[in-house]
Amino acid sequence: MSNEAQGMRPIIELSHVEKHFGKLHVLKDINLSVQKGEVVVLIGPSGSGKSTLCRTINRLETIDSGSIRIDGELLPEEGKELAKLRSEVGMVFQSFNLFAHKTILQNVTMGPIEVLHTPKAQAEAEAMELLRRVGVAEQANKVPAQLSGGQQQRVAIARSLAMHPKAMLFDEPTSALDPEMINEVLDVMVELAQEGMTMVVVTHEMRFARSVANRVVFMADGTIIEQGDPDEFFDNPQSNRAKEFLNSIKGH
Amino acid sequence: MSANVISMRDALYEEPGPKTRRRILVGTIVASIAVAALFVFIAWRFYVTGQLSPKYWSFFTKVSTWRYLGQGLLGTFQVALTAGAISLVLGVLFMLGRISRNKVGSAIFRVVVNFFRGIPSLLLIYFFFLVIPSYGIKMPAFWMLALPISLTASGVLAEVFRAGVNAVPKGQREAALSLGMSEGKVMRKIILPQAIRFVIPSLISQLVVVVKDTTVAYVVSFPDMLQNARVLITNYDALVSTYFVVAIIYILINYAINQASVAVARRSGAKVIARTEEEPI
Numbered sequence: 001m002s003n004e005a006q007g008m009r010p011i012i013e014l015s016h017v018e019k020h021f022g023k024l025h026v027l028k029d030i031n032l033s034v035q036k037g038e039v040v041v042l043i044g045p046s047g048s049g050k051s052t053l054c055r056t057i058n059r060l061e062t063i064d065s066g067s068i069r070i071d072g073e074l075l076p077e078e079g080k081e082l083a084k085l086r087s088e089v090g091m092v093f094q095s096f097n098l099f100a101h102k103t104i105l106q107n108v109t110m111g112p113i114e115v116l117h118t119p120k121a122q123a124e125a126e127a128m129e130l131l132r133r134v135g136v137a138e139q140a141n142k143v144p145a146q147l148s149g150g151q152q153q154r155v156a157i158a159r160s161l162a163m164h165p166k167a168m169l170f171d172e173p174t175s176a177l178d179p180e181m182i183n184e185v186l187d188v189m190v191e192l193a194q195e196g197m198t199m200v201v202v203t204h205e206m207r208f209a210r211s212v213a214n215r216v217v218f219m220a221d222g223t224i225i226e227q228g229d230p231d232e233f234f235d236n237p238q239s240n241r242a243k244e245f246l247n248s249i250k251g252h
Numbered sequence: 253m254s255a256n257v258i259s260m261r262d263a264l265y266e267e268p269g270p271k272t273r274r275r276i277l278v279g280t281i282v283a284s285i286a287v288a289a290l291f292v293f294i295a296w297r298f299y300v301t302g303q304l305s306p307k308y309w310s311f312f313t314k315v316s317t318w319r320y321l322g323q324g325l326l327g328t329f330q331v332a333l334t335a336g337a338i339s340l341v342l343g344v345l346f347m348l349g350r351i352s353r354n355k356v357g358s359a360i361f362r363v364v365v366n367f368f369r370g371i372p373s374l375l376l377i378y379f380f381f382l383v384i385p386s387y388g389i390k391m392p393a394f395w396m397l398a399l400p401i402s403l404t405a406s407g408v409l410a411e412v413f414r415a416g417v418n419a420v421p422k423g424q425r426e427a428a429l430s431l432g433m434s435e436g437k438v439m440r441k442i443i444l445p446q447a448i449r450f451v452i453p454s455l456i457s458q459l460v461v462v463v464k465d466t467t468v469a470y471v472v473s474f475p476d477m478l479q480n481a482r483v484l485i486t487n488y489d490a491l492v493s494t495y496f497v498v499a500i501i502y503i504l505i506n507y508a509i510n511q512a513s514v515a516v517a518r519r520s521g522a523k524v525i526a527r528t529e530e531e532p533i
Binding site for chain 2: 058060085086087090091095097099100101110111114115159160163
C-alpha cells in the first residue's frame with residue numbers, strides 16, 4: 001500500500017481516443033490516465049462504451065484516432081510488439097474464456113510456458129501457488145466445464161496473474177455469474193487491489209466500486225461524463241446524467 | 253446411445269397418444285410384411301434365374317478366392333488410408349489459406365477448395381492417368397489413384413475444418429491474444445485443437461467417402477478389392493454372386509468406420525457439429 005510514495009506515474013494513458021462501430025460513435029474524445037497501483041472503476045448504463053473502452057486498452061478493439069500508452073509506451077498496432085504489450089496487461093472477461101480443451105492447471109501455465117518461455121516445472125509450481133491463492137487448487141486437474149462460474153472466473157484471474165501483469169483489465173467480471181458466486185470473485189479482486197495491483201474494472205457492482213475504487217469514472221453515450229472519488233461520486237454526483245443513473249439503480 | 257436417441261425424439265416429436273400408437277403399430281406390421289415379401293421375391297428371382305446354383309457360389313469355399321479378395325482389400329486399405337492422411341493435411345492447409353486475412357490468398361484458396369470440392373474424383377483420376385503422363389511425368393497406379401482421391405477429399409475437409417474453427421467461441425481467441433500469444437500460436441494451440449475435436453465424426457465419415465472413391469481403381473488398373481472382384485467374375489463367370497459378396501464387405505467396412513466415429517465422438521465428449529451420431533451416413 002505504499003504506492004502513493006512512488007509518485008504519480010501513469011501506467012495506462014488514453015488521450016483523445018475516438019472509435020466508431022460503423023455509424024455509431026462509441027468512444028468520443030476519451031482522456032483517461034490510470035496511475036500505478038490505482039483502481040479505476042468504469043460505470044455507466046449499458047451501451048455507454050465502457051466495455052469497449054476497456055477492450056481498447058489491450059487492443060482487442062482498435063481505435064480510430066487518439067493514442068493509448070501503456071507504461072509510457074505507445075500501444076503497438078500489430079505483431080510481436082503488440083503481443084508483448086498484451087502479455088504485460090492481464091484481462092479478465094465476462095464469460096471467463098478459459099481454454100475449454102485444457103485443464104485448469106494448463107490454463108494457468110499456458111501463458112508463462114508459451115509466451116514467457118518459463119520452464120514447465122517452475123510454471124506449474126507458480127500456477128499451483130496462484131490457484132491456492134484464489135482458492136481453486138483442488139480443481140487443478142479438472143477441465144473448465146467441470147467448475148462453477150465463480151471458480152472459473154477465479155481461475156481466469158489466476159491465469160492473468162501468472163503473466164505478472166503491470167495492470168489488469170476486468171470487463172464485467174461478475175455479470176455472467178449467479179448471485180451467490182459474485183462475492184467469491186469480488187473477494188479475490190479486493191485482495192488484488194489491496195496488494196497494489198493497478199486495475200481497470202468495468203462493473204455494475206456499486207458496493208465494490210465504493211469500497212475498493214480509488215476513482216470512479218462515469219460514462220454515458222461514449223463520453224466520460226464525470227469522474228472522481230467514489231464516496232463523493234455516489235453521495236453527490238455532479239451531472240444530471242449520473243444522478244439519473246444512480247437513481248435508476250438504487251436498491252429496492 | 254438410447255438415452256440420447258430418446259431425448260432427440262422427445263425434442264422432435266410429441267409423445268404419441270393411444271390413437272397414434274395404434275397407427276404406428278399398424279404401420280410397423282404392414283412395413284414388416286412388405287419388407288419380408290421383398291426379400292422373398294428377391295430370393296425367388298435368384299432361384300428362378302439360377303443364380304443360387306452351386307457353380308456361382310462354390311468358389312467362395314476356396315482359400316485362393318479369399319486370398320485374392322484379401323489382397324484387393326489390402327490395396328483398398330492402402331489407398332484409402334494414404335489418401336485419407338494426405339487429405340487431412342491438405343484439408344488443414346487449404347482451410348488456413350481460406351481463412352487467411354490476405355484477401356488475394358484467401359480468394360485463391362476459395363477457388364482451390366471449391367474446385368476440388370466440386371470436381372468428381374473420377375474426372376480427376378482421368379486427369380492424373382491420361383493428361384499428366386502425356387507431359388512426361390510418370391507415377392505408379394497407386395498414386396494416380398491416391399492423389400486425386402485425396403485432393404477431392406481435402407476440398408471437403410477444408411470446409412469441415414472451417415466449420416469447426418468457426419464453432420470455437422470468439423472469446424477463446426481473445427483470451428489467448430490477451431496473454432500475448434501470436435496469431436499463429438493462437439491458431440495452433442487454442443483454436444485448431446478444439447476445432448478438430450468438434451469435427452472428428454465428420455472427418456471419419458469423410459473416410460467412408462474415400463473408401464468408396466477407391467472403387468474406381470480399375471481406371472488405372474490398380475488391384476483394389478473391386479478390381480480383383482472383376483477378375484474373379486471373368487474367371488468364374490459369376491457376376492451377381494461376386495458383386496453380392498463384395499458389396500457386403502464394403503458395407504461392413506463402412507459400417508465399422510461409422511461406428512468408430514460414433515465411439516470417438518462420445519469419448520471426446522465435445523459438442524459435435526455437422527452429422528449427428530444418430531445418422532451416420
